[in-house]
Amino acid sequence: MRDKLATLQEHNAQLLVIDPHESWSAKYLLKESGFETSDVNFPLLLDPTQTVSATYGVAFQMRIHTEVSNRPATFIVDQNGILRYARRATTYGDRPTPQQIAAELEKL
Amino acid sequence: MRKTLVLIGCLVIGPLTAAAEQQRSPAEWLDRFSASWDETTWGPSQRRGYMRPLDDKGWQARMLALRGIALHGKDAVGPLVRALEEGDVPRRILAAQLLGYLAPDAPREALTKTLRDDDDSAVRLYAVDALGMQGGTDLTETLAPRQRDERNRDVQKHLAYALDRKTQGMDATLRRSLVEWDTALMNSAKVGSPAPDFELVAATGKTYRLSDFRGKQAVVLVFIYGDT
Numbered sequence: 001m002r003d004k005l006a007t008l009q010e011h012n013a014q015l016l017v018i019d020p021h022e023s024w025s026a027k028y029l030l031k032e033s034g035f036e037t038s039d040v041n042f043p044l045l046l047d048p049t050q051t052v053s054a055t056y057g058v059a060f061q062m063r064i065h066t067e068v069s070n071r072p073a074t075f076i077v078d079q080n081g082i083l084r085y086a087r088r089a090t091t092y093g094d095r096p097t098p099q100q101i102a103a104e105l106e107k108l
Numbered sequence: 109m110r111k112t113l114v115l116i117g118c119l120v121i122g123p124l125t126a127a128a129e130q131q132r133s134p135a136e137w138l139d140r141f142s143a144s145w146d147e148t149t150w151g152p153s154q155r156r157g158y159m160r161p162l163d164d165k166g167w168q169a170r171m172l173a174l175r176g177i178a179l180h181g182k183d184a185v186g187p188l189v190r191a192l193e194e195g196d197v198p199r200r201i202l203a204a205q206l207l208g209y210l211a212p213d214a215p216r217e218a219l220t221k222t223l224r225d226d227d228d229s230a231v232r233l234y235a236v237d238a239l240g241m242q243g244g245t246d247l248t249e250t251l252a253p254r255q256r257d258e259r260n261r262d263v264q265k266h267l268a269y270a271l272d273r274k275t276q277g278m279d280a281t282l283r284r285s286l287v288e289w290d291t292a293l294m295n296s297a298k299v300g301s302p303a304p305d306f307e308l309v310a311a312t313g314k315t316y317r318l319s320d321f322r323g324k325q326a327v328v329l330v331f332i333y334g335d336t
Binding site: 019026046052053054059060079092 | 241269278329
């Protein structure tokens with residue numbers, strides 16, 4: 001995640017992370033991993049009713065930790081607000097690397 | 109004359125269809141959900157995570173049912189409790205999830221009973237979430253026996269979340285965000301088109317709107333399932 005952040009700063013891009021939970025479980029997860037909410041230097045946005053997740057086509061598509069959760073996915077929106085990149089995971093670990101995100105940002 | 113009638117017919121049928129969507133009963137929504145949600149499409153058992161196929165439509169039926177039933181508010185509680193008692197596993201999970209959104213109108217006894225007796229861990233997990241969302245009363249006494257007896261690790265974790273929030277229930281804006289969601293937005297993010305705008309609250313309490321970054325910065329959106 002730290003690598004990803006450095007990449008984004010170089011490209012003047014903002015990272016927004018969307019978690020399909022209420023703030024309670026999000027904070028608890030952070031605490032469990034040894035973080036406070038204030039330690040996270042990117043916005044961790046909460047989408048507990050999964051309306052934004054459904055808008056982006058990723059809601060209720062993965063069964064994990066007993067929950068019916070979001071399909072992991074990465075999108076890139078350019079400075080004009082146009083969606084330029086979409087990658088919706090087809091397997092659990094299927095996500096772009098920081099290098100792949102950097103390459104996509106180069107193209108903008 | 110006939111043309112005029114057809115025209116009037118079209119004008120009337122448009123809004124009527126939208127109204128009919130709203131008037132579908134909770135029981136009808138549950139049936140529509142069951143007809144579309146194929147539990148077997150989770151795919152062959154993987155070590156971690158069961159992913160639905162990319163072209164799966166079941167998740168959309170789930171989303172529509174959640175919104176359609178939430179529109180009924182208090183009146184949905186009876187049919188949902190019946191689903192919790194008599195439904196198959198996917199229906200019981202959906203009912204428990206919705207009873208969370210319907211806090212504080214959801215009956216605590218039914219959720220407590222589900223948390224104790226349901227043999228499916230996902231149903232128990234959504235039931236404990238729903239209890240936590242109720243707020244108002246300290247849950248320590250209700251949940252202590254469950255902390256002792258619950259064998260599923262994930263349900264244990266959610267028992268801890270529910271106790272961690274103490275008496276603070278669900279944010280009142282949460283149900284509204286679902287009820288007011290425009291279903292035409294479903295799966296509407298397409299490469300090459302404007303990214304659908306949204307407003308969400310961060311864990312810090314600050315509100316972010318995607319369009320606030322327009323003209324300033326590119327945005328990388330990462331959807332996670334709750335991992336770090």
